[in-house]
Amino acid sequence: MKNLFMQAMLLASPNEQRLFPTAFLFNDVGLKIWSEIIESSDYTQTAEEIELLREYGASIAGKIKPGSSILDIGAGDVRKVLPLLDAFEAAKTPVQYFAVDLSEEALKRAMSFLADRYTYVKYFGLWGTFVDAMEWSRSIYGPLCILSLGSFFGNDKFHDAVARLSSWREFMRPDDRMLLGLDGRQDEAHLWNAYHQSNNLFERFLRNGLEYSNTVLGCRWYYEDDWIVGGVLQKEPLMHRFQIMARKAVVCEELNLHFEAGEFLDCFEVFKYTPVAMKAQFDAAGFHVECMWTSPASPNSFHDYLVSFRST
Template structure:
């Protein structure tokens, strides 16, 4: 008898083994003194998540559709090479792109279990329910937690694992944060496991500028929505009409930097901190970095963590990289 869908969906709380600051602590550390900043994880409330989905549909924003097109082409090769018993995805979201790997499992006659790891339990359960209904063989074990809190608390898994870190999210980390995260991933990998990593590439500055400053203003609304998150969560008094979105490419650091820029001299009270920010006209709050990689820098980052690239998939224009890396080395194949 076919196993019912409900029995193939479970959830697990993943305890943080490393300190994870909450929004109050991050605001205290990042907003009180210049240079001011907030981590990008606070973009993704319900409205922010909807706006990001809209960003992905804009003409200028190439990363999502480029990565998805690569996955569509290379998923079968990845599944046939690794034949994973488990697929573990960090920052899984709605698993939209991951379905290409499940389709490849279907075609190859492979069964695997899926371990999506994200902070929102409701989103994980909703997307997990859709997945077990779409794929009658799939077991979904949702992992509720923040991967910034460490990976040592993940439940045990027997068999070969394919770890996913897609979307170019590695570029939102500083160099030190990226190195620390990949060290953690390497620590939980065993011989035969693989890491599929998506990374955006260095390219023409005009292309990058357009991707983060779309003509329809969706990215601007996404960035400004952070102020509403701060107002709601911290009893703050930010007025979004007093700020403007600005994204620029820092060529020296090879990264996009996204800011909220004060349009006037203003005072902003934050009730939860019992502090008032005094902002000058033109003063900036850094809300996100998005680092861009060359193939050599990407390989060096992985090698420093004890990982070797086994397959490298890229489009003809070289705008994005999907790399399959493992702890055991092996020849690099350009695809």
């Protein structure tokens, strides 16, 4: 993670805006705050995706080959994926479920939660990064389904999102699939309210991650009083990012890190792509959309896409 920080914060070109790595936000404390966020009434994305999986879990499970290994990228507490795993169990479809997460404690809780729940679903915890998950995927025999719930893939500037998809495309075989969940709601007010709640949960979430980076890096570059948290909306594509602004000049000689007073550091970007825009991403990355399901909460909200690589 230290290398991740260095690449994002220190090696940015003079004209490039620095982006704080999201991985630092999801430590054990961050995951607990995140659980509060996704259960709040203002943040509807998780609830809409769970409702989608409850409504269409059987249909989705029917598209995944028996004996598949399901690699869940950023599994968290696994409650979100339960309706899909329940659908496999109800259909007596044997699958192996691999929960991947950066938090060892979160994985332990997830495995304990799943204990003795299934007969046909075998479950395992994989503690590591997304890069580790990519390497693990090489050793999986039989059909593979890469699962990304909650907008991991597709959540970036177009060309960067295509590059991330393409990097996984290189590991996939003809029988492999990806199931990707993405929020496509085009509502600026709804988006702003989701990330700027009255209880300041997101500010706590961000500041915890910034403080945690001090621990990982072994030196203190972040002091809470030096930074102000704000946010900004952007159109076409619709997106929201948090920005923390330096109240004064911030210098950490140990990391060769310098911020001028008034300089911004971007944090936690979220992009809201419509199905048409996502199809363009998939096409550019060499994928074919086999099926799409939409949250029953709204026809323009959350979508799950089942994709395979397009043969040439």
